[in-house]
Amino acid sequence: MPELIAPAVRLHSAWLDAHAEWGPGLHEDGFGLGPSDEVDSPAGFAAWVARLADHHCMYRWIVESDRVLGGIALRHGSSDYVRWAGHIGFGIRPSARQRGLATWAMGRMLDEARVLGLERLLAVCAVDNVASAKTIERCGGVFECIRDTDFGPARRYWIEL
Numbered sequence: 001m002p003e004l005i006a007p008a009v010r011l012h013s014a015w016l017d018a019h020a021e022w023g024p025g026l027h028e029d030g031f032g033l034g035p036s037d038e039v040d041s042p043a044g045f046a047a048w049v050a051r052l053a054d055h056h057c058m059y060r061w062i063v064e065s066d067r068v069l070g071g072i073a074l075r076h077g078s079s080d081y082v083r084w085a086g087h088i089g090f091g092i093r094p095s096a097r098q099r100g101l102a103t104w105a106m107g108r109m110l111d112e113a114r115v116l117g118l119e120r121l122l123a124v125c126a127v128d129n130v131a132s133a134k135t136i137e138r139c140g141g142v143f144e145c146i147r148d149t150d151f152g153p154a155r156r157y158w159i160e161l
Contacts, residue, residue, distance in 0.1 A: 005061055011066065014066055022093060037051075070092035071090065122156065124156050127154060140160065144158055
């Protein structure tokens with residue numbers, strides 16, 4: 001049974017395994033991985049995990065039997081980044097997709113958003129990411145529009161809490 005947990009240093013090798021499955025780059029939304037983060041060494045990984053705990057964002061990893069299946073982030077506020085990327089972002093490693101994990105995790109993070117007193121969330125996905133669009137819609141997302149971004153066109157949805 002999967003669970004949502006705060007990022008944990010003990011899962012370093014499991015996280016590296018998930019990261020390798022995605023391939024090179026920083027594209028795993030929901031993990032908060034930045035271009036300056038060095039996650040290969042134990043010390044670098046520990047520093048990154050500590051940074052995630054201090055951020056104005058709630059990060060959770062989707063874990064099953066100490067295997068990292070994905071990540072999800074609940075971003076607070078209305079910064080330029082939130083207006084571009086949305087309040088919520090998620091990613092599921094390729095081998096764990098089509099199990100409903102993203103919908104399950106998003107439902108739990110929407111509960112966290114309610115606890116924080118948020119009333120509505122912006123969710124954004126690439127226009128060609130049909131799986132993410134369906135996940136957002138299953139979780140109550142109402143399509144607003146498609147906007148051009150630096151990374152291509154993106155679908156924008158609002159979720160009323």
